Amino acid sequence: MLNLFRIMAFYSLYLSIFVAANANANASDSVDFSGKTIEWIVPFKRGGGADQWAQFNAPYLSKYLPGNPEVVIKYIPGSGSIKAANAFEKNAASDGLSLLGTSSSTKLPYLLGDKRVTYDFSKWQVLLMYPTGGVVYVSPNLGISSYLEIAKLRGKKLIYGSQGATSLDMIQQLGFEFLNLQVSTFFGIRGRAAGRYAFEKGIANLDTQTSSSYLKHVQPMVEQGRAIPLYSMGALDEHGALIRDPQFPGLPTLAEVYELLEGHKPSGEKWDNWFSLLTVGFGAQKSLVLPKSTPQNIIDTYHQAFEKILIDPEYMAKKNAVLGSYKQLTGDAAVRLYQQSIKPMSNQYWIRQMLLEKFNLKIK
Structure with a gap:
């Protein structure tokens, strides 16, 4: 009996230690x-699509994170986002106080092995994914009033400001070439907001903006007759086919514009390569990440906060007017899309050759 009491006392002590340990x-x-x-x-x-995305989400993130921290936006432009991404990789602590809002201009140089990249995009901890679209537009000074007159642009000198040959602008550059438009490109702008500024000042007569920036900054210019939209980047349906962007149903896709110009649907290697870049560049364009060494409890806390944000009634009521109708993802769905978007591209050799021939840019 004494032994029984001793056994019971031992298990009682063990249970109390176990409960206390779990509580701690x-x-x-x-x-x-x-x-x-x-x-x-x-x-x-400031002023581009990445800024719009951050500005819209930041107050809600403050609302739903435990302790209601202040969430401030910090701008670090340079090298089409590579400067900030390299600094984030090197300096960001794993305490959950530093977030990086990436775009395809961060992802594409990584996938292509750009020698300026010192970050590992695949190791960051993704919190939120934002597929988006975009619109290409021109100045009415080029003599057209609708995309239906795009044939008149052939033979004219179009001027475009680019963030860099391996940035998201690479997709646009390939699109211009596919449409056989003569585009003179100048490099060095620090984000698409700067590209829009160059357009507004008459330095460029051709520009593109992602959907959120287009809705806020360019749509008013269209309504005032100061910009003519040519085509949207489109969207992908459930089968992965290119369709019109539901946000811009009145605008054709690049495929439709090509058919308008050439009389037949696009096909061939150049089209296939452009389409694969479109999928990577816009279908999974923006991602909000934490450093790779961030503890799981902090990652989970952010996912829980974003789950609440995405169903917040006020947020839902305002989102489409600011960011468009694209569905943002968090949690496991965001992680899956993030991992899919950084798989090695099968057309790397073709892209590298194009960059070498067109821009004299050699990637290792």
């Missing part, structure tokens, strides 16, 4: 950002 573990797993400031890094100048 749960306490350590909790995350509280009270009194903290979180930096959402935008790797471009």
